[in-house]
Amino acid sequence: MSSIQDNKFQAIISHAKEYGFVFPSSEIYDGLSAVYDYGPYGSELKKNIRDYWWKSMTQLHENIVGIDAAIFMHPTTWKASGHVDNFSDPMIDNKDSKKRYRVDHLIEAHADKLKEAGKEQEAAALLAEMERTLDKEQDYAAVKKLIEEFKIVCSVSGTANWTEIRQFNLMFDTKVGSVAEEADTIYLRPETAQGIFVNFLNVQKTARMKIPFGIAQTGKAFRNEIVARQFIFRMREFEQMEMQFFVRPGTEGEWYKFWKEARLQWHLSLGLEASKYRYHDHVKLAHYAKEACDIEFEFPIGFKEVEGIHSRGDFDLSQHEKFSRKKQQYFDNDLNEEGKPYGNYIPYVIETSIGLDRMFLLILSNSYEEETLTKEDGSADSRVVLHIPAKLAPVKLAILPLTKKDGLPEIAKELMNECKQQFKCFYEEKDAIGKRYRRQDAIGTPFCVTIDHQTKEDQTVTIRHRDSMTQERVPLSKVREIVTQAIEK
């Protein structure tokens, strides 16, 4: 990462705070690491991105419906999904090499060494002891002792200078039940997907969906990241926009291809440059995946994942069928080549999963520009402008009377009342007009309308375009239509 890009990223973070897009969480208490709050303009932008996604999924696709599942889910959900077992391993660090190990891997590797050296009994004893202390009792002090007794050393530093054993748990947990002792531990969901899977049949039956069909959901998810940095790119609390698409087994390949292409098109539909996007196909796949790729975008901090498309097979539904003992099958009435119904099966799933906060950062960082201008008298000038796509901009139209006298504010307020029904407007009569334009540039408002003395004579106003800074004279009565057209484009 170059220092220029680095500075740009810092500038964007500062701008986001200064203009009410993103604040560090709990800032007056020195902040909370890897958690951020969205301010007045940030929450508008975020909502607009979410709405645009939601509409493109559930309104433009007749075979996709939405749900809003709870963040709390039955704890068994996460056993079924693999999150409990696969992502909560005890870890230990070697203080000299700074290398971090999964404790079970470290001990198993040592046992293998013992076996190679012909000390079968010792190896067996070690593994048995690990099973008792680590897996059954989860007595980390005893496991640490075990490591010391067997003089297990780090393969890099060769020392046995270990930290305490710590559990790096992906999931946050909390207690359900008002009486503490009787309370059960439940988890804050680490992904929204499982809320869709456990409701698969509810949705399919009540909305009378036929395969292939999709279920979309947006919502918060929580992950205990080991290192959380890079602003809102990696947060402990974040929002996902996910769509799980259920298909007949055997057709997953073509649907994976379809969604891989369709999702990139969605990004490009916002007018973002294709050259800033690329696919990253996964070679090493997660435990649930058959095929997977990321859509990456060139952020100021380099190419980073914004969205993932995964072919999950029937892993999730099969797991839930196994753990819940409830059939998760779909009866397919369509006829196969032999003229018979396809019959019962567990559908395969193609997942599209995009991080709303990452999309927000994408829009923000890609929109940000420090422009150098030349004034009419030849002197240098500058402005900071956010080229946010009009349909996503927090404020669509600023209504500015040139002066606050002579009846201009009255006309402006009339226009305000007309337009605010339709889209977000901002009214301001203070300060020089140039200064007001700059303030709107800084929050990405695509249009400014100025009411002047001529307006009183011929009912026209100047409309000023953010990106080009050009102005045109238009009838007052056309303003609402012009803005509406631009944001629906």
Added chain:
RNA sequence: GCGGAAGUAGCUCAAUUGGUAGAGCGAUAGCCUUCCAAGCUAUAGGUUGCGGGUUCGACCCUCGUCUUCCGCUCCA
């Protein structure tokens, strides 16, 4: 988690060898009525990150602590 650097007004920065904090911008109110920031007046805003120590006296020296940034480590 480890190593390095930094914390003074919303932002950018001042404050002579230690002598109880200032400016510009920004904000707010008013003046001016002007189509692309930086005209005039006034006002608000700081236990100098926090806590201890040294000192007659600490933004300044010292110790601890917290936070942020950079690098390493980890990452579904």
